[in-house]
Amino acid sequence: MKFGLPEGPDTTGRIIKICILAVGGQGGGVLSGWVTDVAQRAGWHVQSTSVAGVAQRTGATIYYVEMLPRDPERPNDHPVLSLSPSPGDVDILIAAELAEAGRAVLRGFVTPDRTTLIASSHRMLAVSEKIVPGDGRADSDTVSRRAGEAARRLIHFDMEAMAKKAGSVVSASLFGALAGSGELPFSREQFEATIKAGGKGTEASLAAFALAYDRAAGGEAPAAASETKAKHGEGTVLPKSLKRGWEALSARAAALPQPVREMAEPGLRKVVDFLDLAYGEDYLSELERLVAADSEAESYTFSREAAKYIANAMVYDDIIRVADVKTRPGRSQRVRDEVRLGKSQTLATTEYFHPRMEEMVGLMPAGLGAALEARPKMMKTFNRFIDRGRRIRTDTIFGFGMLWTIGGLRRWRRGLLRHKVEAAHMREWLQLAEAERGRDYALGVEVLKCRRLIKGYSDTHARGHSKFDKVLGCLPMLRDRGDAADWVRRLREAALADADGVALDGAIKTVRSFADDSGKLAG
């Protein structure tokens, strides 16, 4: 694979061309400075350039270095070097992040005849990937695979994690990987001398350098693989009084067909954690009923999805759950780990809440809540006192105690308005899915999966609900078509593509257009 003209009698063979692609703020400038310095210290000719400016602010940036050894016969002559990389003409490409490696391949800077690609496998997500209501992340596997195909040699591991481990930043581990790759004819000591000359954060940089050097030079295997992850369900601790009840439920979950069990076991833990064992019993009874009507020929797909989404529907996000989650010991520990709280340090935590009357009503006994909800004027009056941002200090006894008390309301949940609303909504959705399954198995499964659209709090939650309703509102138009399930899937994906529902409205329009057409034909 070549870009442009063939190399043929190219006279630049002795020049080593190094291109660095980074995201602004990642330290690409430091890295290119080091690369330049190591060559300069070795007495080589070296030239580096960059494009600085506004483009550096968190955007994709590029640095370029060319170097070649001095010719002893022409000690005073200077080579003419290029100021920018050319497709098909790069020897070493360093990508400080995986998507940038992909960009380098697209730009033709990585070619199988010559390029060593040194790429950190971690991702720094672009804004466009993060703002999607669903999962907008680029597929890393495609990038890795194409990078491997395009490069002569690929050095590819998580250099960011390595740098963090050493208390440094990715530029140091990238420099280590470059040194360890052996692609530049300088010794390890020469590379390290460059870092030492920098003077700032030298020890951490050298540590990150060393880790990446060893890995790239083919040394020890990554340490990450040896860390075994806790398996699901491990670490369960039960009070004596609940032991027998829980074991009975576990046994029932274990008796479900394999595909269903995979979801039902975490699902059961989730719902019991949310309320109590009886709630888990409700969950399992529902599942057992659905499994009985399901078939092995369909690999219990419907029941499996039901196991997943019923658990999610039963565990709705109310103030009680939020308060409960935020006052658990596991959570306290996680925050400490995240901020790496030292022994001599202390910690204060502040929670950002903004409750509204709607949420408060949900906390009331169903009758009272419903009565209040039916009086918008009253709601508005009360809301004036409720609707404002509240910062709650969960490291203080008062703040923590307040949330802890709200979390304890858990046991009365069944009588509260929010529970009634959620339960009714779930029933309706499940009945619809079951009814569709009777006619069209795949369509029933897709209806179940639409539960994914309901998430978020307040306005976002309302928008999720309206999308859910919009998608399922198309069922009458689709019901008797062979590709109905496929269309519901497409509608759901459209609903997850953007926040305002533009893609969904477009998709619904398409559904309408063919529904109208077939109506005309039938007429």
Add this chain to the structure above:
Amino acid sequence: MAERSFAKEVKKLKLGAGEEFTGEGILAITKALLQCGVGYVGGYQGAPISHLMDVLADSQEILAELGVHFEASASEATATAMLAASVHYPIRGAATFKSTVGTNVASDALANLASGGVTGGALIIVGEDYGEGSSIMQERSHAFAMKSQVWLLDPRPNLPSIVAAVEHGFELSEASNTPVMLQVRIRCCHVHGSFIAKDNVRPIMTVADALENPRRDTQRIVLPPASFLHEKEKVSKRLPAAIDYIKRHQLNETFGGSGKVGIIMQGGMYNGVIRALQRLGLANVYGETEVPLHVLNVTYPLVEDDLVAFCADKDAVLIVEEGQPDYIEQALGSMLYKAGASVKLEGKGMLPMAGEYSGDVMLSGIGAFMRKYGSDLLAPEIRAPNVPAPPIFDDLAKTVPMRPPGFCVGCPERPIFAATKLAEQELGKHHIASDIGCHLFSIMPPFELGATTMGYGLGPASASAFNSPDAKRRSISFVGDGGFWHNGLTSSIGNAVFNKNDGVIVVVDNYYSAATGGQDILSSRASNRTKSTKHPITDAIKGMGVKWVRHIERTYDVGTMRDALKEALTTEEKGPKVIVASSECMLNRQRREAPLKKKAIAEGKRMVKTKFGVDEDVCTGDHACMRLSGCPSLTVKHLDDPLRDDPVAAIDENCVGCGNCGEVADAAVLCPSFYQADVISNPTGWDRFWFGLRQRVIAALQGWRERGRPVFGDVAA
């Protein structure tokens, strides 16, 4: 305080004759100025010459020792007008700015300066922000040189050539009484190389000497009838003098052998042309080639006889001229036609009319030219290449996300636009005019706010037509503090007051000219040893006659910001409504505070460090918070939970604790996932007592509850 400190590098400016200077292009230019005995320098920052201004600012001691006056000009027009000091006095002066935007601003002063002419050498160093990574519209400085009749240098992009261009620039300017522009492209500004230094020279006359001995010459002032004579003088005296100087000192260079096909190029294109020839097997690594090359280190004026002579014995010449229109090619065509030449002239056609002449563009253009006219020079495989088409990675192209520049972690401008989005959610969409500066990133996702950008400080001016008593809605316009002082105060605020504009103007005040690298401006809050700072923007606005002014002192307070916008958009009050939204640029703040905090912690002082986090069990993965943020530190992660489809929000370790995500979640009523963690280093005894007591009570409550319920390791931790 500028983004990058050159305190270490400026020591190189003291190098003496025979010593080797190693460093970046812009630093080499500064050294060259001192070697030329420059008497005063000034300019306005902007890529790619921001660092040149920073270098000058950091080298004020050295400048003072030599008696050189340095000025951080208010605008490019100011910088160019400053060169008036060279009109009557034999003082060498230099001004620098970003081109072509800066040259646009400067062109009034430039035209006047060029008309009267100069006595002392006047050099304008323009940094070309063209091609990859450019942040401005793509235009040529060449047009300014032609219209004002100033000379344009475009040296080969290596340090010795750039330094020589500075030296010749001053002499050429003095020999022809004309200001000279030195054009350096972005990569050339940042190219790392070396040259042999000379001693610095004190100016033959300092500005102090001139002040003590004022001179004037009515003939040099631009007013009829002198101005009529100036135009004639430009053609009859100055141009011939310039051409004479260029020829005598061979500023344009000819390389290569005596072949039948040649290449003429702008000096800045030289390395690119050589690389193409190297790859075609026609030049060695030292640039030695058989192909005749004529390098125009001076691109205006062109030296007609040299060019006609170069073409005389050739079958074909290729002109490598970046950007459009093709001024040089047109001029050369006219010269050759008048000379009755038969040489075939190629240029735009073999090479693209528009766009950067990158490596692959050069290779294919020069390759095509050589195959057509000089194929006997080429190796067989290059004469008739058999190149497979490059692979198409459709899947990869679809996968790799765009990554335009955006707001930094903790940027104080992010909450301003989150607030604008929230105000629009309530009041509907408005016409929004943007301006130049970091705040222009508002036009990108996730905010997508702003319809136009018309020039530095011209945001509110560009909304001035949207002022109608028939409309219920007002326009919103943004201007940064940099643009405000550059020319926004008069062109935008003054204009809005005078024309009774009813629109809303937001001044984004981050204490610096942040987009250009954090240089101080009038309203900067820092003490600056050599400049006068701390002049409130609100005072200036009120002084201009604005009645409705609100000052938000903490932009992260999204709710207050949103309410101020709502009030401005709905108030009955007439005239411009100006909101000044102030918070320090986080990049600069971190640079200022981080080392101090680190030191304080090491010294055992009590220090609070804030970081934000997300409770992953509370986050439902709807990402509404990111659609109001775009913070690089606020990202998503996938949980190891089979029940969850979508990734949840997460805050990485780069978080600076600005609070935007929590404030947005509150103001937009998003979700209760966010928490703020304040870590106190070196806590006092009191801190430790309370912390210990609280922790014991909290642990007791937690334990009591945990004992009564099943606890699963993998849920709701």
